[in-house]
């Protein structure tokens with residue numbers, strides 16, 4: 001099936017500090033966004049890459065990504081995905097939606113996501129929760145949240161395009177979703193959990209850059 005990758009880079013990245021949005025900061029020798037574009041673009045199951053960027057960054061991103069397709073994003077992640085979906089080629093059947101804030105995309109994760117789409121509307125990579133989880137109230141420890149069955153959700157999240165388009169069309173305006181699997185689930189679509197990877201950890205805060213660098217060094221040792 002014809003499969004496209006949508007790479008989201010239209011966020012402000014403000015939590016990472018710095019003068020640039022984080023997706024342009026250099027990690028392991030390259031701007032973060034470029035890692036994701038190259039890794040997804042080279043995977044044999046992916047037929048093309050579409051990058052979603054903020055309107056004021058279009059020239060900068062164009063210079064970075066070579067001949068990958070580029071579209072303007074929106075004010076929220078959901079709107080950026082919708083803009084990307086509208087720009088996919090007519091014959092696209094599947095899409096992998098990926099955060100540029102997760103620069104290192106293991107091939108094996110892409111393999112698992114793509115394979116799960118043979119049987120499901122969506123597939124999302126997850127990691128089991130290792131830490132104890134608690135609620136906090138006014139900086140006092142509240143109830144423990146049992147972690148059995150809980151997962152941390154990563155990207156790339158894969159979808160049959162018809163299911164993701166339907167989920168976006170049906171989503172109530174004003175409601176915000178932090179990812180696409182929850183949108184497909186709300187319409188009753190089936191979303192498979194597949195094994196994620198610590199390499200996919202999101203780079204959000206300034207200290208995450210050093211952690212990302214050391215994961216790459218560990219991987220290539």
Ligand code: C5P
Nearest residue numbers: 008009010011075076077080099100101
């Ligand atoms: O802010 P957060 O890290 O949750 O954003 C996740 C991804 O969504 C990032 O790659 C960010 O660039 C993207 N995004 C977007 N358009 C927005 C907000 C976030 O493409 N309006």
